[in-house]
Amino acid sequence: MNRETRRRLTRELLDNAVKAPIDETHELLQRHGALRPGAGKLSSVVALSLGFLALLAVLAFHFPQYLTTPDLRHQYSIDVLRQLLLVALLVAGGMSLGNLVLGRQRNLNLVAFALVLAATALGGSRVPVGNFPDHTPYIGLDWFILDLLGSTLVFVVIEKLFPLYKGQTLFRAEWQTDLKHFAVNHFIVGLALLSVNFLLHHLFGWLVSSGFQQAVQHIAFVPQLLLCVLVADLAQYWTHRAYHEVPFLWRFHAVHHSVKTMDWLAGSRQHMLELMATRVCVLAPLYILGFSEAVMNGYILIVGFQAVFNHANVHLPWGPLKYLVVTPDFHHWHHASDEEAIDRNYAAHYAFLDHLFGTAVKSPKVFPEKYGVVGDYMPDGFVRQQLFPFRRK
Ligand SMILES: [Zn+2]
Ligand SMILES: [Zn+2]
Structure with a gap:
């Protein structure tokens, strides 16, 4: 194999394993509209979202003084949160792996699985939390993760059970803008x-x-x-x-x-x-x-x-x-x-x-x-x- 062929093969491999999954995920995040059921889209979106939130949660475990809200962390049990994180990793990992095996939404599930791997490599649900100072400047990353998970669960169910506009989808126009407002708030x-x-x-x-x-x-x-x-x-x-x-x-x-x-x-x-x-x-x-x-x-x-x-x-x-x-x-x-x-x-x-x-x-x-x-x-x-x-x- 000459050098030119080797270079071409490496580029193709990189495109296939890294660039295409990232491009497709990016494209998915720009889109809006209904998810077609049956094609593995819904489970891929769940795996991607949970994988991403789990990675953020692992970061919050590593830097609690900067990434968690004192008023909140004094209220909740860290063990319960560890269990929750473990469940999120298992669900996201299981779903993405299952989809990959079934050959559904390959690119999206590669990204989801990579997020799960990254979160696990960084310690997953077992990151030790020692003593840390209470009066540091912080951003409410924990508040964002927990409220997003909780609100999605509660309100998506209510909206599906008693909709005013029945045809309206979860990922409606401009959802990205409002999710950014939600996150920054x-x-x-x-x-x-x-x-x-x-x-x-x-x-x-x-x-x-x-x-x-x-x-x-x-x-x-x-x-x-x-x-x-x-x-x-x-x-x-x-x-x-x-x-x-x-x-x-x-x-x-x-x-x-x-x-x-x-x-x-x-x-x-x-x-x-x-x-x-x-x-x-x-x-x-x-x-x-x-x-x-x-x-x-x-x-x-x-x-x-x-x-x-x-x-x-x-x-x-x-x-x-x-x-x-x-x-x-x-x-x-x-x-x-x-x-x-x-x-x-x-x-x-x-x-x-x-x-x-x-x-x-x-x-x-x-x-x-x-x-x-x-x-x-x-x-x-x-x-x-x-x-x-x-x-x-
Ligand atoms: Zn007004
Ligand atoms: Zn209003």
């Missing part, structure tokens, strides 16, 4: 927490009275929680309304409204500065009133669930409840670009606020016809959307 959890707390203390600290806070904390749990949600939603309602009615603020909020397909991931699309500013405005009265820790935890669960659920592709028979609490139907109307829906339905928890303030959507139609900003001027892409408010008109 989770990564910056530490920075957001730090800045929001800093602003709350420095701007509103002088308003805090411990006697008054004790009186609030003496209210029984359920009414205190309902009151907390009411106070939060009143603050949220007026902040949200300002975002719609002040043109400068709308440039930020338009990012959230630019999503044209409503599903559980759509709510993640939000400008980072809006996310922080809204949080300061909503948490300020809660901080001043000093609700009990149990109530605040309850509120965080409610707001975390509703923020995702209200965007989900879900329709349930709500009955008269729809006048009381914000449902996906109610918030879908907020995102509609139908004429009667513009600047309506601002509430996030209590729908009666919009009925009270005269901003509830009144329409003979049951569901909107279209979603997104009127004129469809928002560019697609995470970075372009973050830069959008600062662009000259």
Whole structure:
């Protein structure tokens, strides 16, 4: 074999084993639309996703001080997470290997299997975790992995069981942009927490009275929680309304409204500065009133669930409840670009606020016809959307 032939064969081998799998995976990630069942596509996507998340998880085990969230890691059991990681590696490894043996989606499964191998080579579920300092700057990689896994499981099931738009697929148009928003929102959890707390203390600290806070904390749990949600939603309602009615603020909020397909991931699309500013405005009265820790935890669960659920592709028979609490139907109307829906339905928890303030959507139609900003001027892409408010008109 001469040198030329050897070089050609090596190049072909590399193309076949490395370049083609990476190209096809990259191409898959750019696409949207339904996955054709039966061709091994679904199991390949599951193997790829789990393989990738498992690799990230192994990195988090190696560098917990920089890649995990202190508030979270003090809550969960590391042994349970190790088991979870092991299961993810076994499932991703088994699926990709099975597909390779069956000759289905060779390229995608080569990448998935390579991710599993890399995660295992780096220690897999057995990376030792020693003592480490608690006050390092970090990104919430663990929060991203766990919330993505949990939300996908819960909300994909709900959306499949009670869909509003039956033909809508999981990988709908612009899912990549919203997944990036989702990821970054989770990564910056530490920075957001730090800045929001800093602003709350420095701007509103002088308003805090411990006697008054004790009186609030003496209210029984359920009414205190309902009151907390009411106070939060009143603050949220007026902040949200300002975002719609002040043109400068709308440039930020338009990012959230630019999503044209409503599903559980759509709510993640939000400008980072809006996310922080809204949080300061909503948490300020809660901080001043000093609700009990149990109530605040309850509120965080409610707001975390509703923020995702209200965007989900879900329709349930709500009955008269729809006048009381914000449902996906109610918030879908907020995102509609139908004429009667513009600047309506601002509430996030209590729908009666919009009925009270005269901003509830009144329409003979049951569901909107279209979603997104009127004129469809928002560019697609995470970075372009973050830069959008600062662009000259
Ligand atoms: Zn809005
Ligand atoms: Zn929304």
